[in-house]
Amino acid sequence: MSEHRICVGAIAGAYGVKGEVRLKSFCAEPKAIGDYSPLWSEDGTRQFELALDRPIKNGFAARIDGVRTKEDADALRGTRLFTDRNALPTLPDDEYYHADLIGLTVLDTGGRELGRVSAVHNHGASDVLEVQGPGLKTGALLPFTLEAVPTVDLAAGRIIADPPKGVFPE
Template identity: 65%
Template sequence: MTDKVCVGAIAGAFGVRGEVRLKSFCSQPQDIAGYGPLTTEDGTRSFTVKLTRPVKNGMGARLSGISTREDAEALRGTTLWAPRDALPSLPDDEFYHADLIGLEVFDTGGQTLGRVRAIFDHGAGDILEVAGRELLLLPFTREIVPTVDLKAGRIIADPPGSDE
């Protein structure tokens, strides 16, 4: 597990007084402002976020230290990270995507299938992309993925068609 989690990204400037268009990756988009100062991925910059208004495809926000349109535009594409301990804890059967990326995936017979490379959600539920000898896309359901062991750093999966 990492000590920080990506919670949003800056999509560009909004207006002429340093506001940014902010995309939140939180389940409740407005929660992004409540995780304390957010940092850039490399940790070199830190911002306090104050949401200002809803905007198309995101939210308007003021970031501490950003006062001009040029400053805001220069941050386009910057991801914002929160300390992991600032995020709420999850029930036993829910996971942050950041915790699943990189976990080794085994089938129910103990054979290595690969590692989780990405997680996609196209509206019908999460799909794990597992890169190994071949690329697998696994629905992230209890039937297909019966075991996630974060402490051991592994997932047990029963891919569709594996019992044929």
């Protein structure tokens, strides 16, 4: 997949019997996924023209060009949908796309390298950065708060962190 594309949603399977799909949106404004059509498969080999029909539990019922039956829709279950990075709106200062954080080097306030961001998780309260690095058997979970992460420098490819005690080995 191109590094210039970002995952904005996924197809969760068929919705009904007339070719509609159940669509999960990963956008901050869920309906915005409809603004990014056409969308691409993860490998970039398939393009999807979609139209949102209506909100449903945990997503939207949507139509995709060429999908006419329940079987066609079910065959797309699990397909992650990507849009070109430059199609997304510019964010205000101190807001970041998760994809922009993954791979950044994490340094403590003294300049010691703690690792690299391997994933960004959100379990409801706030984002948490998963950091993989030297001396870590499993990823360390760093709260993505202003207190724990005072500086994000995308241009330099680094994050300065002041992690809570116990997140990283001493």
